[in-house]
Structures are given as C-alpha cells and as structure tokens.
Amino acid sequence: MKQLKHLALALLAAGLAAQVGAIVQPIVPKPVSVVEKAYGNYQITPATLISYDETLPGAKETARYAAQTLAPALGYTLTVKPGAQETGIIFKKAETDMPAEGYTLDSTTGAVVITAATRAGAFYGFQTLRQLLPVEIFGKTASKTTRWYIPQVTIADAPRFPWRGMHMDPCRHWFDKQITKDMIDVMAAHKMNTLHWHLTDDQGWRLEIKKYPRLTEVGSIRLNSATMWKRNEPDGIPYGPYFFTQDDAREIVAYAAERNITVVPEIELPGHAMAALSAYPELSCFGKFQNGKPFTPRWAAGVDPDIFCAGNDKTIQFLEDVFDEVLAIFPSKIIHAGGDEAPKVRWKACPKCQQRMKDNNLANEHQLQGWMFNHFDRYLASKGRRIMGWTEVLDGGNLTEKATVMSWLGLGGALKAVEGNRQVVMVPHGVLYIDYGQLPRHLDPYEYLAGMNSIDRVYAYNPTAGIPEDKQHLIIGAQGNNWSENTWGREDLEWKMWPRGSAIAELCWTPQELRNYDSFIAGMNAAHMRRLKAMGLNNAPLPPAAVAKWKPADVSTAWAPKTWDVTRAVTGPGTWIVTFAYTGGANRLDMKDVALLVNGKPASGDAHEGFTGGTNKANVYTLTLTELPAGAKVTLQAAIRADGGSDSSGGIFIEKK
Numbered sequence: 001m002k003q004l005k006h007l008a009l010a011l012l013a014a015g016l017a018a019q020v021g022a023i024v025q026p027i028v029p030k031p032v033s034v035v036e037k038a039y040g041n042y043q044i045t046p047a048t049l050i051s052y053d054e055t056l057p058g059a060k061e062t063a064r065y066a067a068q069t070l071a072p073a074l075g076y077t078l079t080v081k082p083g084a085q086e087t088g089i090i091f092k093k094a095e096t097d098m099p100a101e102g103y104t105l106d107s108t109t110g111a112v113v114i115t116a117a118t119r120a121g122a123f124y125g126f127q128t129l130r131q132l133l134p135v136e137i138f139g140k141t142a143s144k145t146t147r148w149y150i151p152q153v154t155i156a157d158a159p160r161f162p163w164r165g166m167h168m169d170p171c172r173h174w175f176d177k178q179i180t181k182d183m184i185d186v187m188a189a190h191k192m193n194t195l196h197w198h199l200t201d202d203q204g205w206r207l208e209i210k211k212y213p214r215l216t217e218v219g220s221i222r223l224n225s226a227t228m229w230k231r232n233e234p235d236g237i238p239y240g241p242y243f244f245t246q247d248d249a250r251e252i253v254a255y256a257a258e259r260n261i262t263v264v265p266e267i268e269l270p271g272h273a274m275a276a277l278s279a280y281p282e283l284s285c286f287g288k289f290q291n292g293k294p295f296t297p298r299w300a301a302g303v304d305p306d307i308f309c310a311g312n313d314k315t316i317q318f319l320e321d322v323f324d325e326v327l328a329i330f331p332s333k334i335i336h337a338g339g340d341e342a343p344k345v346r347w348k349a350c351p352k353c354q355q356r357m358k359d360n361n362l363a364n365e366h367q368l369q370g371w372m373f374n375h376f377d378r379y380l381a382s383k384g385r386r387i388m389g390w391t392e393v394l395d396g397g398n399l400t401e402k403a404t405v406m407s408w409l410g411l412g413g414a415l416k417a418v419e420g421n422r423q424v425v426m427v428p429h430g431v432l433y434i435d436y437g438q439l440p441r442h443l444d445p446y447e448y449l450a451g452m453n454s455i456d457r458v459y460a461y462n463p464t465a466g467i468p469e470d471k472q473h474l475i476i477g478a479q480g481n482n483w484s485e486n487t488w489g490r491e492d493l494e495w496k497m498w499p500r501g502s503a504i505a506e507l508c509w510t511p512q513e514l515r516n517y518d519s520f521i522a523g524m525n526a527a528h529m530r531r532l533k534a535m536g537l538n539n540a541p542l543p544p545a546a547v548a549k550w551k552p553a554d555v556s557t558a559w560a561p562k563t564w565d566v567t568r569a570v571t572g573p574g575t576w577i578v579t580f581a582y583t584g585g586a587n588r589l590d591m592k593d594v595a596l597l598v599n600g601k602p603a604s605g606d607a608h609e610g611f612t613g614g615t616n617k618a619n620v621y622t623l624t625l626t627e628l629p630a631g632a633k634v635t636l637q638a639a640i641r642a643d644g645g646s647d648s649s650g651g652i653f654i655e656k657k
C-alpha cells in the first residue's frame with residue numbers, strides 16, 4: 001500500500017515536473033525557508049503591474065526600483081501603481097511583526113506577493129523575486145527569447161546579522177563614483193547592507209573637506225604612481241588628484257540608501273595619516289620627515305611612523321571639524337575612526353604628547369591613543385553617533401564601552417571587546433580579506449598581498465565561532481575587506497570580490513545550521529555564477545578541485561618523500577603541468593624531486609626546488625609521459641617539507657599542457 005502510494009506520488013511528481021517549466025533556482029544568500037508549491041508559474045509580461053500598500057514604508061520607492069531594475073533585461077518597464085492589486089507583483093504591509101529586514105514571498109500563477117514590515121524587508125523580497133526569475137534577468141540588455149517565469153513558492157526569510165558588509169579602499173588605488181555604484185548594485189543583489197568606505201590613508205585623502213581644502217589639493221595626489229613593493233621604483237608619474245567632492249559622496253550615500261545600504265565612512269586616526277599631514281604638517285609631532293624633507297602622500301604600501309600628534313589641541317580641533325563635515329554627508333549611526341597600525345615612536349619623543357599623557361595620568365602611548373579615541377567617541381556621541389575602531393583601539397585597556405570594534409586580528413581582540421560588552425564586526429584578515437589569494441596562482445592573473453582566502457575557507461567561516469555563548473549577541477556581523485594596494489582597477493577589484501563576496505553574503509545572512517558548502521557551490525554552479533556574469537562582472541571562477549591535498553600531518557621540517565595516487569587525473573601520454581598550491585597554515589611548503597611513476601616505476605621527473613606559501617616560487621612542475629598503458633596506475637611523488645614548522649596545507653592541481 002505504502003509502496004503504491006510512493007509510486008503514485010512519484011508519477012504525479014514526474015508529471016507535474018514536466019508542466020512546471022521553471023524550477024526554483026538556488027538563491028544566494030540562501031533564504032531561511034523555501035517551500036515549493038504546486039505546478040505552474042507566474043509569468044511576467046508587459047501587462048504585469050507592480051503595486052503596493054501605501055502604508056508600507058518606502059513601498060513606492062521599492063516598487064519603482066523593482067520596475068527599473070527589471071527593465072533592461074525585460075526590454076520594457078512595468079507599470080507601478082499605488083494600492084495593492086489582486087494580481088501582478090504586490091508589495092504588502094505585514095499585519096504582524098517581522099524580524100528586522102525580513103520578508104515573505106508567496107507566488108501563485110496570478111500574483112507574487114512580497115510582505116514586509118519595513119522598506120528593507122520589501123527590498124530583499126524583491127531581490128529574492130529577481131533570483132527566482134531566469135538568470136538572464138541580471139543582464140543589461142533585453143533578452144527577448146526568455147520567458148519570465150516565477151515558480152510557485154512560499155519563502156520566509158530574514159538575515160542572521162544586521163551588519164553584512166563590504167569594504168572599499170579608494171585610497172591605495174582609486175575607484176571612482178561609477179565603480180562604487182556598480183559595487184553597491186552587486187552588494188544589494190546579495191542582500192548586503194553596509195559599505196565601509198575607507199576614505200583616508202597614508203596614500204591619499206579622498207573626501208573633499210571644505211574647511212581644509214589642502215586635504216584634497218595636496219593630499220589626493222601621489223608623486224609616483226606606484227604603491228606596492230613590486231612597483232616600488234619611483235616613476236615620477238603623479239597619481240591623482242583623485243577624490244570625491246561632497247556632492248559625489250552625497251550621491252553615493254543616496255544611491256546606496258535606495259538599495260538599503262548604509263555607507264559607513266572611515267576617517268583614520270591617529271595613524272595612516274600621511275596624506276593629511278602632507279597637507280597640514282603642523283598636525284604631526286615634528287612637522288616633517290626625520291630626514292628633514294617635507295611630508296608627501298605615501299606612494300609605497302606600508303605603515304608610516306608619522307601620525308597625528310595627540311598632544312596638539314590643533315589636531316583635535318582639526319579632526320572635530322573634519323567629523324562635522326563628514327556627519328553632514330553621512331547619516332550612518334556608526335562612524336569609523338580607524339585606530340589600526342599607529343606606531344608610537346613619534347609620540348614617545350614628542351613633548352606635547354608626553355605632556356598630554358602627564359595631564360591625563362596615562363601610563364603609556366597606547367593609553368594616549370585610547371584617550372584620543374575616547375575623546376572622539378564623546379564628540380560623536382554628542383552628535384548622536386557612535387564610534388568604531390580597528391582591533392588596536394583596545395590596546396590601551398582604556399577604551400570606552402560604547403565603541404564598536406572591527407576585529408581584523410585574531411580572535412583575541414574580539415574576545416576582549418565582548419568582555420567589555422562592546423559590539424564587534426568580524427573581519428579576520430586570514431579569512432575575509434579580499435586582497436589575499438583565492439585560486440591556485442597559475443589560474444589567477446592578478447596580484448595579491450599574501451595568503452590564501454579561497455572561497456571554501458571564506459564560506460567555512462562562522463562569525464560567532466569561539467565567542468562565549470552569552471556574548472554572541474554582541475557580534476553584529478562581518479564583512480569582506482578589499483584593501484587595494486594590489487588592486488589596480490575595476491577588473492581586478494571585481495575579480496577579487498566575486499564570487500568570494502557571494503560566500504560572505506551568505507555567511508552574514510543565512511543561519512549557520514542551514515549553511516552547507518557543497519550546496520552553496522552547487523547553487524553557484526547551477527545559477528549564481530551566471531548571474532554574476534550577466535551583471536557584467538569580471539568575476540573569478542570557482543576554484544578547481546584539487547587532485548590531491550596535503551595537510552599539516554603530512555609534512556615535517558625534514559625533507560621526506562610523499563606519494564599521491566593521480567591515476568584519475570593523468571589520463572594519457574603527454575605533458576602534464578603539476579602545481580602545488582598552498583591554501584593555509586603559517587608555514588610555506590618546499591618541494592623538489594617531483595616525478596610521475598607509472599605502475600610504481602619512475603616515468604618522468606622534474607627535480608627543481610620550489611615553494612608555495614604566501615608567495616610562490618617555481619611551484620609548477622612539467623612532467624612528460626611518452627606512453628601510458630591502459631589501466632596503468634599513475635603516482636605523483638615529491639620530496640616535501642614545511643619551512644619552519646609543520647603547519648601547512650594545500651592542494652595539488654594537474655592539467656594537461
């Protein structure tokens with residue numbers, strides 16, 4: 001009986017599937033619940049109306065955004081109508097409470113109803129609707145042959161974290177208004193809601209401040225175009241002026257707000273200040289470089305010993321004035337005031353800084369940084385805002401409880417911050433830094449700072465891991481940081497950001513227990529990679545599967561031979577390219593004497609020594625098999641060791657030349 005029932009259901013399902021036409025595509029980030037309903041679809045046609053409850057906040061704007069966003073791919077603009085209709089795409093005001101930024105989406109053959117309590121929720125309901133359509137909907141030109149089906153589903157959804165971010169660094173390399181807006185669009189499609197905009201650094205001041213025009217007249221131009229050690233030779237080619245006028249910044253803020261994205265500006269203090277000090281040297285401890293030369297915006301990467309003087313009242317006044325103008329542009333509740341990588345050598349030698357320490361009973365220069373930071377915490381609080389700082393603002397032990405900490409170093413900083421009941425945004429550099437590597441290097445044409453934050457590593461990250469349970473509510477989210485010393489323009493920015501940004505979006509949005517790397521990758525392959533392409537992005541590919549792997553237990557500091565069965569990958573005679581690619585650990589892997597064995601007998605060798613780690617050297621081996629009998633077992637052999645310690649892991653990739 002039971003079997004019959006199963007059979008009947010299976011037959012019914014098969015029959016229905018044939019009629020369904022549209023399948024429920026993978027949605028990224030994965031919603032909390034998706035229930036597929038009956039067969040049949042809703043179909044968008046030029047007659048489809050977008051209507052909305054006028055009581056739903058921002059409904060008109062969201063409905064218009066929906067019509068505009070769908071228009072390029074549809075080839076027509078849907079009509080928007082106030083007052084919820086019976087059919088079409090309908091934005092409804094929730095009758096009951098909903099989680100913040102939450103929504104439900106319910107589609108039938110006659111209507112797609114998005115229900116929300118807030119503008120954000122309605123907006124995310126629409127982003128889900130967009131992903132339910134064929135991937136061509138993300139295209140920039142009309143796809144005339146596509147049938148715009150939306151399957152019948154019921155979706156209930158809300159984010160895990162309130163801070164789902166991406167960071168952009170237009171200081172080290174310039175990313176203009178259009179690039180920033182395009183990034184905001186892709187973030188919005190991923191339900192990310194925070195753009196952390198790093199606007200000042202040693203290498204450039206990028207925001208017009210009317211009271212201090214030299215910040216951009218002088219501070220936005222480097223005397224050489226190089227920023228990274230690989231291009232450290234001064235070339236005499238100026239880089240800049242590059243900056244956002246206040247109107248530009250307002251335009252970005254408004255554009256982001258329409259997409260439920262808060263722009264959090266960062267004004268760095270007391271370090272990373274060389275561009276500002278070049279414009280106003282009197283704000284430093286000694287007014288010029290130690291060698292007597294005037295300051296210039298830094299054209300190489302790295303950390304500068306010259307920072308804002310904490311003992312000088314003029315510096316404090318200057319920063320207050322800057323914040324006044326910043327607050328008038330950016331409505332964000334949280335204002336980032338930097339705090340990272342501030343060497344204390346100048347403060348130690350500066351009479352004014354030492355006097356400030358005495359006057360305020362400060363035991364050391366870290367406490368002086370804490371004092372300065374707390375001053376701006378009070379200043380911002382007096383204007384209704386809250387301060388945020390990088391991990392190092394905790395170093396003095398005197399940081400106000402009210403500061404939000406952006407934790408980029410190990411877990412220690414986050415633990416210290418939550419112990420003091422501070423909120424934390426997690427950005428561990430060894431996982432969420434987008435300027436770190438992502439693919440085996442032979443597949444990646446771009447430059448990276450170091451490391452290997454491959455998409456699997458990124459995806460595996462859980463922002464609350466290691467945080468005591470009673471403090472986990474203080475972790476408000478996470479973000480990807482796109483430091484741009486090595487990112488030269490739009491192309492490599494997009495490559496580095498996507499698809500890893502898709503993984504970051506999901507780890508910020510989707511409840512931990514619903515996340516699964518294999519199904520995420522299946523969804524990327526089935527639909528989302530094509531969406532990224534349709535959006536016109538120069539996104540990176542997903543990493544190929546490694547043929548073999550090594551892990552810390554396989555290596556020691558002494559050279560030792562190791563073998564891997566590679567029969568599956570080495571499928572015939574010819575030239576095979578073998579690449580050793582580090583994926584993690586503190587120590588690099590050295591290798592030499594690489595060979596292919598056929599049925600246990602050496603058949604081809606390449607003895608040279610190479611290594612793979614944060615950087616790679618000669619880690620690619622060329623091995624030629626003149627023949628390979630059918631059914632033969634092929635083994636890869638290599639002598640390997642870990643340099644300095646055994647903590648190394650990685651993958652081995654084999655490709656036919």
Ligand code: TNX
Nearest residue numbers: 340341390408435449483484
């Ligand atoms: C450290 S992360 C920095 C940045 C660099 C970055 C390179 C942080 C708070 N400071 O100034 O760009 O490393 O990854």
